[in-house]
Amino acid sequence: MALNDPSPPAGAAPDWTIPQDWAAYTPAEHATWDRLFERQAKMLPDRVVPEFMAGLDVLRMDKPGIPDFEALSERLMKATGWQVVAVPGLVPDRVFFDHLANRRFVAGNFIRTPDQIDYLQEPDVFHDVFGHVPLLAHPVFADYMQAYGQGGLRADGLGAIERLSRLYWYTVEFGLIRQGGDLKLYGAGIVSSHGESIYALDDPSPNRIGFDLRRIMQTEYRIDDYQQSYFVIDSFEDLLRQTIETDFAPLYAALDGQPDFAVDTLLPTDRIYTHGTQAYARDKIRQSERM
Template sequence: MERLSQIDSPNTAIGANSSVAKQQGGDASAHHNATDKKQPYISHQSDSHGHIHYSDDENAMWQALLTRQAEQIPNRACPAYLEGLTKLNLPTTHIPQLHDIDEVLQATTGWQTAAVPALISFGKFFKLLANKSFPVATFIRRFEDMDYIEEPDIFHEIVGHCPLLTHPAFAAFNETYGKLGLSATKEERWFLARLYWFTIEFGLVGSQPKDRRIYGGGILSSPSETIYALDQTSYAQPETQIQPKPTQQPEHRAFDLLDVLRTPYRIDQIQPIYYVIDELDTLFDIVDSDIMGTVKQAMSLGLFEPTYPEKSH
C-alpha cells in the first residue's frame, strides 16, 4: 500500500496513514499504470453528530475482509495484537465509528484517531502522530481491490494498526516517530521512512523462529502476506499484474537500526525481507536510541543493493 506520493516539498500530499512508501527506498511507479483509470477513493465526511454513513456495499466489504482475516491471524499475529483486537471489539457486519475506537485507545494509551482525506500533507501526518492522533482515511476499498489497494483504507488503519496502539511500546514508537519526522530534513525523511516500513508496517517479532509472529499492519491487513511472511516453504499464490509473485522464501533478518535504514524496498510486491525484533518492548529501546545519529550514519554509507528484481516497463 502506498504511503507517500512524493517528498519533494513539505506540502506534498501523502497517503493518509503514513510517510513511508514512495520515498527513495520505495517505488510504486510500476503500479501507476494499473490504477490511472480507476475512480479515485474519497473519504466520507461525518454528519453534524460525528457519525459517518457507509453504504451496504461498503459494510459488506468490511465484513468480507474481517471474516477472511479472522481465519488467518490467530496463529500468526503477535499476542499483543490479538489482545488489542479483543479490546477494540470490532463489529463484524459494519464499519466501526471512529469515536468507538477512540474510547478504547484513550483508555489504554491516550491515543485517538483522526479522520482525514485520502491524501494529507507530509507535515500534517507527522504532526498528528506527534500529538498521539492516528490518521484514518474514512473510505474502504472496492471489491475489485480486495486483495491489494495502493491507498491505505479504513480496514488497513483500523484492523492493521489500531489494535497495537493499545500497547505502550507501539504507541510510544509512533509518537516519537512523528516528533522526529517534524524536525527532519527531506533526505533524513527518506531514511526514516525505512524505519517505519520495516517496523510498524512490515515488522515481525520473536527471536526464535517457532515463536515468531507478525506485528506490522501492512502484513496484518493483507490476507496473502499474512500467510507468506511466516512461511518457510515456496509461496503458492499466483502472480498478479500489480503484486508480483516472490521468487523465494521470505528472508528474516534480526533488527539492526543501521541496516534497516539502509535497506531499500518496493511497495508494489510482497516483501522479500522482514526485520525481526525480539519482543514488542524492543520498540522502547529503539525510541531511546540515537535514531537521528544513526540516520546520518546511514546517509553517509548509502543504501544496500536491492534484493528484489527490477521492474519491467
C-alpha cells in the same frame, strides 16, 4: 505513510483531517469490511502477536461494519491516550509526523471496492484501522508510535525523512517479531493482507533478518508487491528502547552518501533467520518479461 504536497484538499482542515461521515457508508461498503475482517480474523490468531488479538478485543472491533472513529477513539483513548482521525488519503510527511507525535493516528475514510479485495496500493480504512489500530491499544507499541512521530519531526529538519521512513516500513508496516521461539506478524501491511499474512511466515522466498537500526535505514523496500526481506524484532520493549535511546542525528550524518542495500541483500553481519530463495520475486520478473 505520507506524500509531499503541502496543501490540504478542498473540505479538509489545515491538519488534513476530515469528518469520517460514518453515516454515509453504504451497506455494500460495510459488507466489504465484514468480508475482509472475517477472512483475516479466521487466519491470524496463530500467526499474529497476541497483543494484536487483544487489541481487537479491547477495542471491540469484531462488531459488524466499518468502525465509527468517534466510538473507537473513545475506547482507544481509555487504553493508551490515542485517537483515530479521518483523512482523505495520504498526507504530507510533517502532517503525518505531527499527528503521531500527538497520539493521533490518521486513517483514510474510504474503503476498497470488491475488485480490489486482495490488493490496494493506497491504504484504505481496512488497512489503516484493522491493520494499525489494535496494536495502538498496547502501551509499549503506542509509545513507540509516538516516539516515531517525534523522531519524524526532527528528521524533517535534518533532511532525513527517507532514512526514517524505512524504519516505519520495516517495523510498523511489515515487521515480524520473535516470540517464544516462533516468528509472529505485527506489521499492519501484513496483517491486513490475506496473501502476505501467509507469505511473510511460510514462504521460503523472503529473507528474514534480525532487526538492526542502521541496516534498515540503508535498505530499500518494495511498494508494489510482497517484501523480499523482513526484519525481526526481539520485543516491542526493545524496539521502543532503541528508538528512544538512539541519537539519530549522528546516525543520519554517518549514513549520508552511503550506498543503499537492495531489497534482497544479505550481509555477512546479518542475523539471519531465513536465507530466502527469492523465487517469488524471480518468478514475477520472468512473468513480466514474457508479457
